Amino acid sequence: MRNRPFLFTLAIVGYVIMIVPILFVVLSSFTAGSTLSFPPQGFSLQWFEKALAYEPFIDSLGSSLLLAILTTLIALGLGVPIALAIARSNLRGKAFVQSLFVSPLIVPELVIGLALYQQVMITLRLDSFIALMLGHIVILLPYAVRVTGATLALGDTSIEDAARGLGASPFHTFRTVTLPLMRPGIISAALLSFITSFNNVPLSLLLQSREFRTFPVTMLDYVQQSYDPMIAAMSTLIMAGTVVIAIIAERTVGFAKIFGGINK
Amino acid sequence: MSTPASGATASSTTPLSSVAAEFVGVSQVYGSSVAVDNIDLQIEQGKLTTLLGPSGCGKTTSLRMLAGYLAPTSGEIRINGVDSTRLPPEKRNLGMVFQSYALFPHMTVADNVAYGLKLRKVAAKERDARVAECLDLVGLGHLADRKPKALSGGQQQRVALARAIAIRPSLLLLDEPLSNLDARLRVQMRTEIRRIQSETGLTVVLVTHDQDEALEMSDAMVLMRAGKIMQTGSPTDVFTAPANRFVADFLGYENFLDFDGRGLITVRPEHLRLQPAGVPVYAGTPSSANGFVLPATVTSVAYRGTDEIVTVTTADATPLKVSMHRGSSSAHLARLHPGDAVDISASAGDIVSLPAEAA
Numbered sequence: 001m002r003n004r005p006f007l008f009t010l011a012i013v014g015y016v017i018m019i020v021p022i023l024f025v026v027l028s029s030f031t032a033g034s035t036l037s038f039p040p041q042g043f044s045l046q047w048f049e050k051a052l053a054y055e056p057f058i059d060s061l062g063s064s065l066l067l068a069i070l071t072t073l074i075a076l077g078l079g080v081p082i083a084l085a086i087a088r089s090n091l092r093g094k095a096f097v098q099s100l101f102v103s104p105l106i107v108p109e110l111v112i113g114l115a116l117y118q119q120v121m122i123t124l125r126l127d128s129f130i131a132l133m134l135g136h137i138v139i140l141l142p143y144a145v146r147v148t149g150a151t152l153a154l155g156d157t158s159i160e161d162a163a164r165g166l167g168a169s170p171f172h173t174f175r176t177v178t179l180p181l182m183r184p185g186i187i188s189a190a191l192l193s194f195i196t197s198f199n200n201v202p203l204s205l206l207l208q209s210r211e212f213r214t215f216p217v218t219m220l221d222y223v224q225q226s227y228d229p230m231i232a233a234m235s236t237l238i239m240a241g242t243v244v245i246a247i248i249a250e251r252t253v254g255f256a257k258i259f260g261g262i263n264k
Numbered sequence: 265m266s267t268p269a270s271g272a273t274a275s276s277t278t279p280l281s282s283v284a285a286e287f288v289g290v291s292q293v294y295g296s297s298v299a300v301d302n303i304d305l306q307i308e309q310g311k312l313t314t315l316l317g318p319s320g321c322g323k324t325t326s327l328r329m330l331a332g333y334l335a336p337t338s339g340e341i342r343i344n345g346v347d348s349t350r351l352p353p354e355k356r357n358l359g360m361v362f363q364s365y366a367l368f369p370h371m372t373v374a375d376n377v378a379y380g381l382k383l384r385k386v387a388a389k390e391r392d393a394r395v396a397e398c399l400d401l402v403g404l405g406h407l408a409d410r411k412p413k414a415l416s417g418g419q420q421q422r423v424a425l426a427r428a429i430a431i432r433p434s435l436l437l438l439d440e441p442l443s444n445l446d447a448r449l450r451v452q453m454r455t456e457i458r459r460i461q462s463e464t465g466l467t468v469v470l471v472t473h474d475q476d477e478a479l480e481m482s483d484a485m486v487l488m489r490a491g492k493i494m495q496t497g498s499p500t501d502v503f504t505a506p507a508n509r510f511v512a513d514f515l516g517y518e519n520f521l522d523f524d525g526r527g528l529i530t531v532r533p534e535h536l537r538l539q540p541a542g543v544p545v546y547a548g549t550p551s552s553a554n555g556f557v558l559p560a561t562v563t564s565v566a567y568r569g570t571d572e573i574v575t576v577t578t579a580d581a582t583p584l585k586v587s588m589h590r591g592s593s594s595a596h597l598a599r600l601h602p603g604d605a606v607d608i609s610a611s612a613g614d615i616v617s618l619p620a621e622a623a
Contacts, residue, residue, distance in 0.1 A: 161333055162366040162424075164353040166380035166431060176379075180370045 022239070029232035036229050047233035056218050057234055064215035067129075068197040071136035075193050076186060078137070079144020083185075084178075087149055088157070101145040104138050112138055113206035121207065128209035135203040140193040147192060151185030191249060283345070284309040284435055284467040285330060290339030292325050292491075299325045301491035302339070307435070312461050312468040314478040317488035318514070323471045324439060326488070330469065331437055332356050344434055359428030359466075363440040365420045367412040373399070373423050374408040380431035398426040401460060418449045425457075429464060436461075438470040442477060454481050475515050479503060487511050506530070509618050517616065519584045523556075528618040533587035535614035538574060541605035557609040560584065565600050574600060576608060584608055 024038050032042030051057060079101075085091075086098050104112065112135055120131040159181070163173040204214040215238075223231055285307040292300040300322040307313050315323035328334040330341060332353035341349045348356055368376050374395050381391045399405045402422035412420055421441060428436055441457070442450040458481055461468050472478055478485050479499045487494040487502065487510075495507040506512035509520060509528065517530040541559060560576035563583070572588045586608065600606075 158362040158364055158366040159368060161353070162360065162362060162427075163368070163379070164333075165331060165356075165358060165360040166427070167354045167357070167383040168379075169354055172383070177368060183370075 025232050026236050026239070029229055029236040031229050031232075034228060036227055036232055040229075047229040048237070051230045051233040051237065054230065056213070056222075057215070060213045060215045060218035063212055064198055067132060067136060067214065068194050071133055071140055071197050072190055072193040074133075075137050075140035075144040076148075076190055079141055079189065080148050080182065080186060082141075083145050083149035083182075086145070098145075098149075102142045105142045109135075109139060109200070109202040110206065113203045116203075117206050127212070128207050129212045131207045132203060132212065132214075135207060136197045136200065139200070139203070140196060143192045143196065144189050147189035148182055148185040151182050187249070191245075282309045283307065284343070285469070286342040287326070287330075288340040288342065290326070290329060290336045290341060292322070292329060292334065293337040298491050300329070300336075303488075303491075303493050305486060305493060305496070307467060307469055308484060309467050310465055311483035312458070312470060312481055313484045313486060314470045314472055314482040315486050315488060316472055316475060316478040316514075317494075318473060320490070321488040322491040323473075323488050325491075327437055327439055327469060327471050330435075331358055331360050357431065357433055358435050358437055359431055359433030360437045361421070361424045361428050361439065361441050363443060365412075365417075365424040365444075367420055367423055367427070369412055372409050372411055373404065373415070376412065376423055377427045377430050379427065384431065394430055395426075398430045399423075401429065401463065402426045402456075418445055418453070421445065421453070425460065429460070429466070434467070436466045436468045438468065440471055440473070442472070442474075450477075457481065479515075487514065489514075504616075506616060506618070512616065512618060520618075521556075521578075521582060521584075530616050530618055531610045531614055533573065533585040534571075534589075535610055536584065536586040537609045538576070538586045538588065539607045539609070541607050555610055555612040555615065557607055560606055560608045562600050562602050562604040562606060564602055576606060578608070 028036055028038050028040045029047055030043050030045070031037070031040035032044035032046070033040065082097075082101060086094055091097070116131045116135050120126050120134060121128065160173050160177055163177045164170070168176065199216060200214070201216050201220065204217045208214065208217055219231060219234065283306045287303050287305040289302050289304060290300060291298065291302050303322075303326065305326075315326060317323050325334065329336050330343075332348070332351055332355075336349060339349070340347055343351075343356060343358070353360075368379065371379070377395045377398055378391055381394060386394065395408070396405060399408055402425050404419060404422050404426065407415065407419065412423065415423065421444075425441075438457070442453050445453060454477060457468075457470075460466075470478075470481065482499050484496065485499055485502050486496050489510050495502055495511045502511065503515055506515055506517060509530070512520075512530045517532050519531045519533065519536065520528060521530070522528050558578050560578045562574060562576050564575045566573045566575075570589065574586045574588055576584050576586065578584060
């Protein structure tokens with residue numbers, strides 16, 4: 001880096017562009033004043049107290065976490081076997097199946113949302129939680145299939161053959177060899193899925209109900225009505241949560257390994 | 265489930281006790297292409313047998329069928345006299361070493377070697393002892409706690425060997441085990457594998473495309489081509505008496521001659537002699553019994569370090585290759601040029617007769 005001044009400058013500019021706006025939000029959340037402004041006036045934790053006491057935020061945070069965790073688990077539960085099938089079978093039309101599971105990335109989420117709204121909520125009269133679950137699973141599947149599949153495609157099937165030769169049944173081979181080999185892919189797919197579900201706005205806008213509201217939509221609603229530092233405090237809290245997850249991920253698997261699954 | 269022979273159907277014929285494995289009329293057909301074409305083969309107990317041939321000859325397919333990774337389209341595979349054609353790999357108790365070594369990357373060297381022993385419910389104490397014993401056998405006792413990634417290619421291969429041997433397999437199968445090693449290590453590992461084989465008394469089947477490797481290592485060689493077995497025998501038998509032109513060609517007999525339809529003969533480049541034209545030598549009727557002398561013209565000279573390859577053309581336009589050892593014979597040969605007239609001769613003992621062109 002040091003002997004490449006141009007690249008070094010670009011990297012610095014990149015970091016500044018990404019981090020400075022976030023820094024503004026974090027700093028202004030500690031303000032003692034009552035308006036969202038920079039620089040913050042004084043230091044206080046009052047907006048954090050208010051944010052944590054504001055029921056719609058807490059409720060919707062719970063809803064979003066529940067939705068993200070459930071849909072991530074289901075998407076992986078479906079995606080891992082699909083990825084295995086695509087990587088290991090000699091089926092014809094493998095490429096077609098593969099692109100089928102990536103296609104939700106191309107379809108605008110509003111279209112997926114609208115389709116689910118019409119079919120699931122209007123026609124079938126199911127509630128918004130189920131519709132949201134379905135919608136999120138659809139948009140998470142590409143990550144679950146592609147990211148876990150990326151680790152398998154590289155994998156050498158002779159490793160599994162070796163386990164069989166040493167006396168392992170197909171299931172034992174899967175449990176002791178295949179699954180551990182897929183682990184980095186599964187973890188990165190889980191993180192990406194969780195983040196994608198948690199941050200999703202378009203589906204939630206269309207499919208939410210009075211009883212079930214997601215966190216990003218609640219934030220959006222709040223900002224439209226009142227523009228005070230509480231929103232900054234809430235953002236800061238969420239960011240702190242994300243940083244904790246990131247640190248855990250880095251300590252347990254390592255970023256290079258987690259996101260390596262995507263590039264390779 | 266650890267005893268592979270349990271529950272096997274009574275086999276119709278009882279082969280000799282010295283046969284460890286047997287292919288009976290085995291074929292492997294993929295659509296319209298025949299990878300292995302109705303082969304019969306016996307693998308002798310306690311011997312090292314190599315399956316040798318160019319790529320696509322069916323040697324690896326045969327090994328994979330023996331290991332159980334591939335079901336034959338037809339025919340029967342017997343292991344220790346028991347029909348094992350339909351047994352899955354995990355019930356065959358064979359130790360396989362893959363070309364890519366196929367070590368479990370998420371386990372330490374010791375755990376790799378212990379994998380098969382855990383499945384056999386070997387008690388922890390004995391397991392540790394056997395892991396240590398096998399790692400010592402391949403000279404890697406000190407690396408037991410490393411992960412495979414931290415090892416060199418040669419070391420990984422030794423781990424793969426130890427892992428396969430640890431389960432006390434009835435056969436040890438090696439799929440091109442040396443092809444991913446550098447040249448020096450490859451030659452070193454030949455003796456190493458031979459040593460391990462004789463120390464353990466294991467029956468070994470080794471697949472290779474390298475004739476030097478096969479000649480040096482085997483007790484028995486099986487030469488294959490296009491799914492068929494061309495010749496089976498000890499290295500000396502096969503090398504001194506190739507059964508047909510393909511085998512001869514594969515083993516480095518580069519000169520093929522047919523004197524007036526009296527049958528195809530072949531001579532190795534290092535067994536041909538080259539003299540300046542017109543120097544009188546014994547001349548009888550050219551045949552495999554008498555030896556021959558032929559006038560020829562030099563077409564090229566290639567320097568190869570220890571020898572020179574002189575390519576000549578005979579009067580009837582047959583190209584021949586002569587290997588001239590440097591320092592040996594006449595010094596003036598170093599000054600051969602294309603266009604020079606020479607006499608090529610071979611003595612009767614160096615001439616091998618081949619059956620008529622069919623193979």
